[in-house]
Amino acid sequence: MKIVVDRDLCESNGLCVDACSDVFRLDDEDRLVVVIERPGDALRAQVEHAVRICPRQALSIEEHDS
Amino acid sequence: MKSYAEADLPEFSPFSGDTQVVFREKLRAARAAGSLANGAIGPLVIRHEAVTQLLHDKRLRGPGMDLARMSGIPEGSRTWRRQQNILLFMEGEDHHRLRRLVSKAFTPRAVEGLRPYTRSVIRKLLGAVFEAGRCDAVPALCNPFPIPVICALVGIEPDRIDDMSRWAGSILLALRFDAGSFLAEIEQAQAELDQYIDGLIEARRNTPRDDLLSRLIAVEEAGDRLSRVELQAVVAMMLVAGTDTTRNQLGNMIHTFAEHPNEWAMVRARPDLVHNAVEEAIRWEPATQAIPRFALEDVEVDGLLIPKGSFVGLMSLSANHDESTLPGADRFDITRESPNGWQLLTFGGGIHYCLGANLARVELTEALAELSSRFATLRLDGDPVPNPPGSVIMGYKSLPIAWTGAA
Numbered sequence: 001m002k003i004v005v006d007r008d009l010c011e012s013n014g015l016c017v018d019a020c021s022d023v024f025r026l027d028d029e030d031r032l033v034v035v036i037e038r039p040g041d042a043l044r045a046q047v048e049h050a051v052r053i054c055p056r057q058a059l060s061i062e063e064h065d066s
Numbered sequence: 067m068k069s070y071a072e073a074d075l076p077e078f079s080p081f082s083g084d085t086q087v088v089f090r091e092k093l094r095a096a097r098a099a100g101s102l103a104n105g106a107i108g109p110l111v112i113r114h115e116a117v118t119q120l121l122h123d124k125r126l127r128g129p130g131m132d133l134a135r136m137s138g139i140p141e142g143s144r145t146w147r148r149q150q151n152i153l154l155f156m157e158g159e160d161h162h163r164l165r166r167l168v169s170k171a172f173t174p175r176a177v178e179g180l181r182p183y184t185r186s187v188i189r190k191l192l193g194a195v196f197e198a199g200r201c202d203a204v205p206a207l208c209n210p211f212p213i214p215v216i217c218a219l220v221g222i223e224p225d226r227i228d229d230m231s232r233w234a235g236s237i238l239l240a241l242r243f244d245a246g247s248f249l250a251e252i253e254q255a256q257a258e259l260d261q262y263i264d265g266l267i268e269a270r271r272n273t274p275r276d277d278l279l280s281r282l283i284a285v286e287e288a289g290d291r292l293s294r295v296e297l298q299a300v301v302a303m304m305l306v307a308g309t310d311t312t313r314n315q316l317g318n319m320i321h322t323f324a325e326h327p328n329e330w331a332m333v334r335a336r337p338d339l340v341h342n343a344v345e346e347a348i349r350w351e352p353a354t355q356a357i358p359r360f361a362l363e364d365v366e367v368d369g370l371l372i373p374k375g376s377f378v379g380l381m382s383l384s385a386n387h388d389e390s391t392l393p394g395a396d397r398f399d400i401t402r403e404s405p406n407g408w409q410l411l412t413f414g415g416g417i418h419y420c421l422g423a424n425l426a427r428v429e430l431t432e433a434l435a436e437l438s439s440r441f442a443t444l445r446l447d448g449d450p451v452p453n454p455p456g457s458v459i460m461g462y463k464s465l466p467i468a469w470t471g472a473a
Contacts, residue, residue, distance in 0.1 A: 013421075014424065026175070030176070049407045055416055055418075055419030056417065
């Protein structure tokens with residue numbers, strides 16, 4: 001899976017960081033950084049949770065990447 | 067499809083005067099039967115799963131200006147125009163634009179910098195009553211706590227804190243169901259606040275500082291920026307959204323710990339638990355019991371129809387205590403690790419998710435860290451008096467507590 005961020009929607013609430021700090025963090029200027037763009041299945045549940053709780057629905061998962 | 071109104075659903079009235087414990091018990095019984103209950107002005111959604119789904123459902127919007135209309139605020143009045151610029155009451159493009167601009171100045175890091183000052187505020191309040199060993203926590207600790215912090219965040223001069231408290235007290239009347247009867251007082255306070263903010267905007271335009279107002283003046287995106295009226299409205303919004311909520315949530319947290327001496331001893335012994343303890347306290351006794359939504363289309367829940375045009379209350383209090391998604395939800399447990407996929411609903415969710423959630427967490431963790439380092443024991447010192455029935459925010463009007471000092 002690949003994580004996609006809609007930068008027009010993201011407003012750095014940081015809920016994804018709480019949900020999965022291995023994958024998401026905020027940089028020094030509070031911009032969202034996806035540390036692991038293609039996380040393994042071990043992180044799937046946490047990533048899906050992060051996608052679900054984003055208030056802006058700015059996160060999505062692309063499944064069919066090569 | 068059968069309408070929720072024709073079904074035999076449990077009834078909840080905001081005017082019942084039930085204590086929080088009784089209310090929670092009734093909600094628990096109601097959740098066993100289904101996701102819906104009957105409220106004063108529309109259906110209430112009480113199960114965690116349904117609440118989280120509906121928070122992200124585009125067929126529902128925020129309360130819009132309908133609440134202002136119902137509470138008797140005249141269209142076109144200053145109060146009406148300010149509410150039109152409060153994010154919770156806005157939708158669509160206007161909401162998206164304002165939220166984008168404001169959130170730039172309101173990120174986790176921006177509020178994180180307020181920790182030391184927040185700590186000094188609670189320390190000073192506590193210092194004034196500490197030796198007495200007892201106080202009414204509401205006037206002594208809770209009520210005076212949030213406004214200095216908001217003033218520091220926005221960039222309001224410390225010598226205007228008393229004015230801000232006075233204006234906040236009047237402007238908050240605009241959120242009552244009978245706001246129309248207080249219109250003169252609200253309009254007067256709003257006019258005074260606007261005038262003061264005008265002067266401050268002028269000053270910060272010339273000499274920016276490291277504060278929210280300066281950042282809001284500076285934020286610009288694709289040539290878009292906030293107008294003078296919008297800036298005034300944002301400051302009014304911060305007062306409205308950040309005062310009553312935080313002071314009641316602080317009182318609720320103190321109340322919860324006064325009733326749970328073992329957990330108090332634990333958080334004292336392990337300061338690393340403070341962050342988690344705040345999350346649990348916010349879950350256990352939330353200041354916001356319901357998130358208001360308006361159905362733009364017909365919505366079906368549990369096979370029952372919620373007709374288009376209904377006001378829907380998404381009950382964060384009930385959802386936070388729903389054992390079907392959170393095992394052991396009826397236990398106050400500051401060591402809790404909530405299961406993956408579980409969401410705290412006190413701050414709402416979806417596009418109106420509380421923009422001040424990170425600020426609230428900073429305020430509450432600093433308050434708990436300070437109190438738990440000073441009070442060896444904490445207990446109730448008489449009966450707490452809850453806010454009057456019908457209050458939008460859940461909390462206490464009076465909360466007598468007593469403590470023994472830490473060595």
